[in-house]
Amino acid sequence: xxxxxxxxxxxxxxxxxxxxxxxxxxxxxxxxxxxxxxxxxxxxxxxxxxxxxxxxxxxxxxxxxxxxxxxxxxxxxxxxxxxxxxxxxxxxxxxxxxxxxxxxxxxxxxxxxxxxxxxxxxxxxxxxxxxxxxxxxxxxxxxxxxxxxxxxxxxxxxxxxxxxxxxxxxxxxxxxxxxxxxxxxxxxxxxxxxxxxxxxxxxxxxxxxxxxxxxxxxxxxxxxxxxxxxxxxxxxxxxxxxxxxxxxxxxxxxxxxxxxxxxxxxxxxxxxxxxxxxxxxxxxxxxxxxxxxxxxxxxxxxxxxxxxxxxxxxxxxxxxxxxxxxxxxxxxxxxxxxxxxxxxxxxxxxxxxxxxxxx
Amino acid sequence: xxxxxxxxxxxxxxxxxxxxxxxxxxxxxxxxxxxxxxxxxxxxxxxxxxxxxxxxxxxxxxxxxxxxxxxxxxxxxxxxxxxxxxxxxxxxxxxxxxxxxxxxxxxxxxxxxxxxxxxxxxxxxxxxxxxxxxxxxxxxxxxxxxxxxxxxxxxxxxxxxxxxxxxxxxxxxxxxxxxxxxxxxxxxxxxxxxxxxxxxxxxxxxxxxxxxxxxxxxxxxxxxxxxxxxxxxxxxxxxxxxxxxxxxxxxxxxxxxxxxxxxxxxxxxxxxxxxxxxxxxxxxxxxxxxxxxxxxxxxxxxxxxxxxxxxxxxxxxxxxxxxxxxxxxxxxxxxxxxxxxxxxxxxxxxxxxxxxxxxxxxxxxxxxxxxxxxx
Numbered sequence: 001x002x003x004x005x006x007x008x009x010x011x012x013x014x015x016x017x018x019x020x021x022x023x024x025x026x027x028x029x030x031x032x033x034x035x036x037x038x039x040x041x042x043x044x045x046x047x048x049x050x051x052x053x054x055x056x057x058x059x060x061x062x063x064x065x066x067x068x069x070x071x072x073x074x075x076x077x078x079x080x081x082x083x084x085x086x087x088x089x090x091x092x093x094x095x096x097x098x099x100x101x102x103x104x105x106x107x108x109x110x111x112x113x114x115x116x117x118x119x120x121x122x123x124x125x126x127x128x129x130x131x132x133x134x135x136x137x138x139x140x141x142x143x144x145x146x147x148x149x150x151x152x153x154x155x156x157x158x159x160x161x162x163x164x165x166x167x168x169x170x171x172x173x174x175x176x177x178x179x180x181x182x183x184x185x186x187x188x189x190x191x192x193x194x195x196x197x198x199x200x201x202x203x204x205x206x207x208x209x210x211x212x213x214x215x216x217x218x219x220x221x222x223x224x225x226x227x228x229x230x231x232x233x234x235x236x237x238x239x240x241x242x243x244x245x246x247x248x249x250x251x252x253x254x255x256x257x258x259x260x261x262x263x264x265x266x267x268x269x270x271x272x273x274x275x276x277x278x279x280x281x282x283x284x285x286x287x288x289x290x291x292x293x294x295x296x297x298x299x300x301x302x303x304x305x306x307x308x309x310x311x312x313x314x315x316x317x318x319x320x321x322x323x324x325x326x327x328x329x330x331x332x333x334x335x336x337x338x339x340x341x342x343x344x345x346x347x348x349x350x351x352x353x354x355x356x357x358x359x
Numbered sequence: 360x361x362x363x364x365x366x367x368x369x370x371x372x373x374x375x376x377x378x379x380x381x382x383x384x385x386x387x388x389x390x391x392x393x394x395x396x397x398x399x400x401x402x403x404x405x406x407x408x409x410x411x412x413x414x415x416x417x418x419x420x421x422x423x424x425x426x427x428x429x430x431x432x433x434x435x436x437x438x439x440x441x442x443x444x445x446x447x448x449x450x451x452x453x454x455x456x457x458x459x460x461x462x463x464x465x466x467x468x469x470x471x472x473x474x475x476x477x478x479x480x481x482x483x484x485x486x487x488x489x490x491x492x493x494x495x496x497x498x499x500x501x502x503x504x505x506x507x508x509x510x511x512x513x514x515x516x517x518x519x520x521x522x523x524x525x526x527x528x529x530x531x532x533x534x535x536x537x538x539x540x541x542x543x544x545x546x547x548x549x550x551x552x553x554x555x556x557x558x559x560x561x562x563x564x565x566x567x568x569x570x571x572x573x574x575x576x577x578x579x580x581x582x583x584x585x586x587x588x589x590x591x592x593x594x595x596x597x598x599x600x601x602x603x604x605x606x607x608x609x610x611x612x613x614x615x616x617x618x619x620x621x622x623x624x625x626x627x628x629x630x631x632x633x634x635x636x637x638x639x640x641x642x643x644x645x646x647x648x649x650x651x652x653x654x655x656x657x658x659x660x661x662x663x664x665x666x667x668x669x670x671x672x673x674x675x676x677x678x679x680x681x682x683x684x685x686x687x688x689x690x691x692x693x694x695x696x697x698x699x700x701x702x703x704x705x706x707x708x709x710x711x712x713x714x715x716x717x718x719x720x721x722x723x724x725x726x727x728x729x730x731x732x733x734x
Contacts (some may be wrong), residue, residue: 041550070373072455082491097565133707133710133714134706134707134710134711135714137710139491140490140491140494140706141706143491145704148696148703149464151692151695151696151699152696152700153698154692154695155689155693158688158689158692159689175686216471217671272532332510334506337505337509338504340498340499340501341499341503344498344501347495348481348492348495348499350489351495352484352492
């Protein structure tokens with residue numbers, strides 16, 4: 001009783017700003033303010049506002065599914081999925097095989113997802129099994145599982161018997177290229193579906209719809225029995241065990257879902273970007289996704305669909321806006337440096353919160 | 360224990376293999392790769408000797424945080440960045456040779472201390488998640504480093520020589536040449552035996568550092584560190600300032616990493632301004648783990664075994680890959696894979712052991728309880 005009374009008094013003493021900062025998190029406030037500042041500055045320094053908005057929405061549509069992949073593992077208490085590259089590799093296998101087997105156009109995208117699925121299920125299963133053996137140390141090991149798998153696949157991209165002339169090195173006729181153009185395959189298949197063009201503003205409706213469907217499915221799943229069980233495992237494993245939930249199986253399920261979403265996410269990214277990037281490219285894809293969801297208001301053990309949407313928009317907004325605005329204003333391209341500081345600082349902030357993530 | 364000598368003997372042999380599985384694996388890899396690669400023994404020994412002088416000091420600095428129970432210090436790159444900043448200044452002031460090296464070392468210390476305190480304070484707020492946090496700190500500070508070197512050097516911090524600057528007038532070039540400083544520490548008093556050059560002075564410095572570590576373990580601070588590493592709560596009850604001790608461990612690690620990086624870069628002869636420090640943490644940690652260290656235990660022996668085994672693999676892997684598959688890139692990727700794989704295996708083994716120990720304690724408690732009840 002005394003404690004709550006004390007809390008009420010301290011709350012009363014706090015200014016409104018402090019309250020807002022505490023609820024929303026100071027870094028998030030700064031980042032949102034910074035983006036707002038960029039949007040205001042853009043017309044002033046002569047950058048076209050609608051083009052900027054189009055770019056931001058476009059990049060949002062590329063990345064949103066990858067960020068959505070964070071949600072299940074955070075819910076089941078496995079922490080932030082730094083092992084995202086594992087799922088990305090499944091997606092890359094699906095994409096390259098779909099092209100290798102001769103599918104073109106929209107069909108190649110569907111087949112890429114179909115082929116990627118078994119790989120994602122298998123690798124996700126193995127990854128989940130491993131994470132169940134090392135509860136408490138998930139994030140560090142996830143990072144290195146991701147790295148090892150990426151560097152292992154670097155060898156495989158050279159050794160696997162791909163023959164499609166659009167993908168292999170022209171000179172030697174074997175070994176995949178580092179970047180593969182998707183023209184004629186699934187380049188912008190989602191983005192061009194029902195695309196809306198108003199002046200300079202163009203909205204990739206198909207990509208956004210695809211993300212909306214996946215996000216809705218995720219939301220619906222979290223409200224089913226299995227989904228509630230997942231949240232229970234994440235928030236209180238002892239309670240979950242007492243109420244008869246199979247913890248290991250639930251965690252495994254969340255890891256498999258996360259891995260599969262990462263596989264689909266990279267395919268959506270590729271269709272927007274227009275290229276498949278192999279070799280070391282998946283290396284640095286986990287950190288932007290992790291920091292995006294954190295910027296959106298998630299923590300190490302709490303995440304919602306709203307966090308995904310807000311976070312991806314803020315993060316991608318900053319990435320697209322900073323170079324143009326900065327270049328126009330002070331003729332220095334500091335965007336890369338700002339991106340590094342913002343994304344890694346955000347993750348650091350989430351890791352050091354005392355109340356959060358302490359299990 | 361002495362009652363069943365046969366059984367303990369058998370299990371201890373199995374345990375020996377289990378505990379040293381990573382070094383044994385690497386010995387096997389090296390044993391297969393060396394003959395295939397076709398390098399002459401002289402060349403190989405010379406290369407290993409060079410790399411020993413270059414890397415041993417850097418790897419030794421990882422021992423302090425492990426002693427304090429903070430795991431593998433991925434944030435040792437902070438020290439490397441401090442050293443690079445210091446070397447950029449010495450290169451700009453054109454202080455070369457041994458004086459240049461000494462000046463760079465002295466300059467790096469205050470920067471390292473500052474970064475180390477910053478890192479230690481953050482790690483104190485993330486107890487139990489030190490490794491992932493230190494890993495993220497390395498990335499975060501890399502952003503600050505780029506901000507400093509790419510944008511501040513020139514307009515804010517005066518850089519005298521335009522040869523160091525990018526053509527646009529500010530920021531440092533991608534490579535800073537240390538030609539006049541190159542291997543001046545290694546060459547001073549170096550002994551040549553056949554094709555092998557032994558950098559005596561560098562090895563003496565490393566040996567002094569080893570002696571320092573041996574001595575440090577016995578001091579009050581060293582004992583405190585080990586106590587904190589064993590159990591933070593017990594250490595706190597015993598009157599040890601846990602937070603302070605942990606910060607000291609990180610600061611020491613960062614400072615020595617800075618000195619080690621100066622040694623490393625004088626051997627290389629140039630600084631890749633934006634990438635020299637990036638891989639350092641990973642390769643040093645991988646080498647330490649290859650030497651048989653784990654997340655909570657590392658000794659000087661592990662460092663030297665690790666450098667030799669890991670770098671032998673590093674030298675022979677590309678050549679072997681090229682001979683076997685006809686593509687040199689395979690070997691390059693293999694050695695990256697091996698470094699990451701080793702760290703993964705070590706981390707997994709550490710976490711599993713921790714859980715097993717926890718389970719064992721639980722079982723023992725249960726057993727004790729049952730005995731008490733039956734009495």
